[in-house]
Amino acid sequence: MTDTSELAGGVAIVTGGSRGIGLGISRALARGGAGVAVVARNGERAAAAAAELEGEGHAAHTCDVADPRACRRTVAAVESRQGPVTILVNNAGIARDNILPRMRDEDWSRVIDTNLGGAFNMIRAVSRGMMKRRAGCIVNVTSVIGLVGNAGQANYAASKAGLHGLTRTVAKELASRNIRCNAVAPGFIRTDMTAGLPEARVRELKERIPAGRLGEPADVAGVVRFLAGPEAGYITGQIIAVDGGMAM
Numbered sequence: 130m131t132d133t134s135e136l137a138g139g140v141a142i143v144t145g146g147s148r149g150i151g152l153g154i155s156r157a158l159a160r161g162g163a164g165v166a167v168v169a170r171n172g173e174r175a176a177a178a179a180a181e182l183e184g185e186g187h188a189a190h191t192c193d194v195a196d197p198r199a200c201r202r203t204v205a206a207v208e209s210r211q212g213p214v215t216i217l218v219n220n221a222g223i224a225r226d227n228i229l230p231r232m233r234d235e236d237w238s239r240v241i242d243t244n245l246g247g248a249f250n251m252i253r254a255v256s257r258g259m260m261k262r263r264a265g266c267i268v269n270v271t272s273v274i275g276l277v278g279n280a281g282q283a284n285y286a287a288s289k290a291g292l293h294g295l296t297r298t299v300a301k302e303l304a305s306r307n308i309r310c311n312a313v314a315p316g317f318i319r320t321d322m323t324a325g326l327p328e329a330r331v332r333e334l335k336e337r338i339p340a341g342r343l344g345e346p347a348d349v350a351g352v353v354r355f356l357a358g359p360e361a362g363y364i365t366g367q368i369i370a371v372d373g374g375m376a377m
């Protein structure tokens with residue numbers, strides 16, 4: 130298979146790049162020629178992911194994206210070890226589901242602080258360097274749940290809808306510095322996050338997906354690679370659903 134290496138010379142941070150959709154994104158960006166900084170809380174899994182990527186210039190970084198100081202430290206470490214960050218993919222995310230009356234304060238805060246706060250922390254940490262260099266590309270991994278809502282996911286839906294507002298705002302604020310910001314909104318993708326769904330629920334979901342199947346991490350990763358590359362040079366502020374048609 131021929132590959133274009135359109136991202137050669139670039140350095141990409143992928144938060145949550147050690148598993149699931151994030152690992153798919155790390156692999157796709159590495160195949161595109163970028164050096165990848167795999168960021169996650171579990172350092173061993175991040176190191177294992179970085180070690181299996183194609184090409185050179187990859188490294189693992191331990192960081193909880195909900196912690197603003199840790200994000201600043203991580204970006205500084207990536208820049209000194211791997212070079213100036215050209216691509217940031219905010220993929221790290223968690224779910225803590227419950228019906229609204231029973232949702233605990235800590236489950237609300239943890240999901241908002243990780244999914245929405247984490248992206249803000251990382252964008253702020255890379256923005257100065259990208260603005261100075263007048264180049265950069267940011268992709269936020271959101272969810273179709275942020276577009277349509279979902280019973281039992283008030284915290285998760287609000288965090289992802291917030292990310293859509295953040296995406297469009299960053300796109301407007303940084304466009305004049307040649308920095309693009311887009312979002313990819315996956316539907317149901319086969320990862321650890323969805324592995325616990327009961328068989329009956331998966332059958333019911335498939336019936337609601339025109340494509341008739343759950344997505345794979347590679348389905349999302351290909352779109353992120355496209356958005357991170359030069360062929361998407363005139364695309365900013367967009368939210369692209371990757372959901373087999375589920376949220377149409």
Ligand code: NAP
Binds near residue numbers: 195221314319
């Ligand atoms: P996953 O398999 O549970 O993986 C989550 C990744 O995020 C792991 O690498 C995890 O590593 C990392 N992570 C979690 N909290 C973190 C934190 N505070 N700081 C740094 N890293 C953190 O999840 P996934 O299904 O691949 O989901 C990835 C993204 O896609 C999430 O934003 C999710 O909301 C979104 N999404 C998923 C689906 C789906 O159906 N799977 C659908 C729509 C959207 P550590 O645990 O080591 O930190």
